[in-house]
Amino acid sequence: MITVGRRDRGSAVLEFLIIGVLVLVPLLYALLTLLRLESAAMASTQAVREAARAFMMADSEAEGRTASQDAVALAMSDQGFVIPASALTIRCSPECLVPGSVLHFHLDWTVELPWLPPPFSSTDGGLPITVDYDLESDAYRSGVPA
Numbered sequence: 001m002i003t004v005g006r007r008d009r010g011s012a013v014l015e016f017l018i019i020g021v022l023v024l025v026p027l028l029y030a031l032l033t034l035l036r037l038e039s040a041a042m043a044s045t046q047a048v049r050e051a052a053r054a055f056m057m058a059d060s061e062a063e064g065r066t067a068s069q070d071a072v073a074l075a076m077s078d079q080g081f082v083i084p085a086s087a088l089t090i091r092c093s094p095e096c097l098v099p100g101s102v103l104h105f106h107l108d109w110t111v112e113l114p115w116l117p118p119p120f121s122s123t124d125g126g127l128p129i130t131v132d133y134d135l136e137s138d139a140y141r142s143g144v145p146a
Contacts, residue, residue, distance in 0.1 A: 033113055039079050040111040040129050047075035048107050048133040051088060055103060056135065061096040072107065083109045099141045105133040 051068035058064030072088050087109040093102050110126035 029115070036114055037111060037127060040081060043076050043079035043081055044107050044129050044131045047072040048105050048131045050075050052103065052105050052133055052135045055090065056137065058097070064097065065090060081111070097137060097141065099137055099139050101137045103135045103137065107131045
């Protein structure tokens with residue numbers, strides 16, 4: 001049966017609201033989450049590389065560890081992240097800052113997802129970010145640290 005003169009008044013606004021809430025809002029959240037994770041991954045990679053460079057420029061192992069922690073904190077704060085100092089671990093084989101030794105930097109932390117309500121935003125509510133970086137000490141490094 002064909003109805004003549006039937007009008008659909010106001011249905012476009014209702015359809016737009018339904019599509020906006022059910023499709024666009026979750027899509028926007030997914031995009032923001034993906035961008036935050038990508039930012040965390042790139043910041044972590046940059047932080048570990050800068051930590052390795054800072055460590056290699058140091059005159060002693062203690063100074064190198066302090067400089068590495070500072071470099072990580074600075075690189076992460078540039079992207080708006082704050083991570084605990086325990087997130088960075090440094091291993092040396094056989095010794096640190098000896099010519100030819102291998103330094104292993106390991107950064108392990110959890111990035112929190114944006115806008116999650118309190119039951120979901122606990123420490124388990126994020127995604128783990130892990131970065132490993134190996135660097136060989138310069139073979140022409142002058143002097144052996146005390």
